[in-house]
Amino acid sequence: MFFQTLADFENWFDVESEKVKLEGVVSQTGPFIRPTAEPGEPPWAVKWLIFFKGKYLRLNENYYPKSSRSGGGAYRAHFSYHYGNIPPKRQGSLAWQKEEQVDFRIDLDVRIGPHIHFKGENHLPQSRVSGLQISDQTMFTFINSIQDHRKSGTPIETVFGFKVEPVK
Amino acid sequence: MKITRLQPPTIEEVQRTISALEKEFRVSSGNFASNARAYRSVPEDIAADWDLALHQLEALRPVETVCYWQTASVPRCERQCNADERREAVAA
Numbered sequence: 237m238f239f240q241t242l243a244d245f246e247n248w249f250d251v252e253s254e255k256v257k258l259e260g261v262v263s264q265t266g267p268f269i270r271p272t273a274e275p276g277e278p279p280w281a282v283k284w285l286i287f288f289k290g291k292y293l294r295l296n297e298n299y300y301p302k303s304s305r306s307g308g309g310a311y312r313a314h315f316s317y318h319y320g321n322i323p324p325k326r327q328g329s330l331a332w333q334k335e336e337q338v339d340f341r342i343d344l345d346v347r348i349g350p351h352i353h354f355k356g357e358n359h360l361p362q363s364r365v366s367g368l369q370i371s372d373q374t375m376f377t378f379i380n381s382i383q384d385h386r387k388s389g390t391p392i393e394t395v396f397g398f399k400v401e402p403v404k
Numbered sequence: 405m406k407i408t409r410l411q412p413p414t415i416e417e418v419q420r421t422i423s424a425l426e427k428e429f430r431v432s433s434g435n436f437a438s439n440a441r442a443y444r445s446v447p448e449d450i451a452a453d454w455d456l457a458l459h460q461l462e463a464l465r466p467v468e469t470v471c472y473w474q475t476a477s478v479p480r481c482e483r484q485c486n487a488d489e490r491r492e493a494v495a496a
Contacts, residue, residue, distance in 0.1 A: 246407055246409075249405075250405070250406065253405030253407075266407075267405060268407070268408050268410050269407050269408070269409050269410065270412070270413070271410075272412050272413070272460050272463040272464060275412075277463060279459040282407070296449065298452055298456045300459050301459075301463070313455075314455065314456075316448065343448065345448065346455055347440065347451075
């Protein structure tokens with residue numbers, strides 16, 4: 237994902253977030269954006285916590301600058317979309333907490349690459365995940381799919397349409 | 405859903421964040437940035453925040469310092485880099 241300016245990103249975020257229909261939400265912290273000193277210049281980061289009863293979503297994205305030789309602007313270098321039980325002391329806090337449990341989490345990591353955490357298995361790389369292009373996910377597709385899962389009880393792998401492949 | 409823009413950090417705040425991370429995880433930022441094993445020793449969400457802080461530090465660094473990288477042959481105080489040149493220098 238790429239945005240030429242912070243204003244472009246904020247406009248996109250406003251439009252996409254309007255399409256999200258949050259249900260059963262107890263509270264929210266954010267969404268917040270942390271720009272750097274120069275308005276409109278990357279890097280910037282987005283953080284958003286959405287709390288349900290006993291469970292929560294934690295959504296993080298980091299955007300880094302592209303060189304002006306490649307046209308400038310900012311690209312999404314990192315994201316983590318996490319859904320699971322609320323750990324102790326997490327309620328409302330943006331500060332890092334050790335996560336004891338995760339129902340589903342997808343990451344684009346600057347060093348490790350795209351991967352998921354699912355059913356007790358961590359860092360499952362894209363090569364073991366079929367049916368879901370990890371790096372194409374957005375926080376809004378993640379929120380909507382989790383909401384579908386919560387409402388219908390449909391298994392997470394079904395609403396996201398993926399399958400974990402065995403180790404070759 | 406309106407996104408809330410937080411106050412940008414100062415360079416001192418970013419430096420304090422990085423120092424606190426180095427102390428807590430006993431990993432230098434140089435090692436964190438260049439050594440895969442050191443990077444993986446840090447919890448994923450912390451690693452993302454640390455990586456962001458290093459990018460913020462580059463963005464907030466005084467212009468002349470970065471300008472010197474970009475235009476090493478030009479005397480340091482001759483001119484300041486514009487935003488594009490600074491990004492180029494940071495990316496180099």
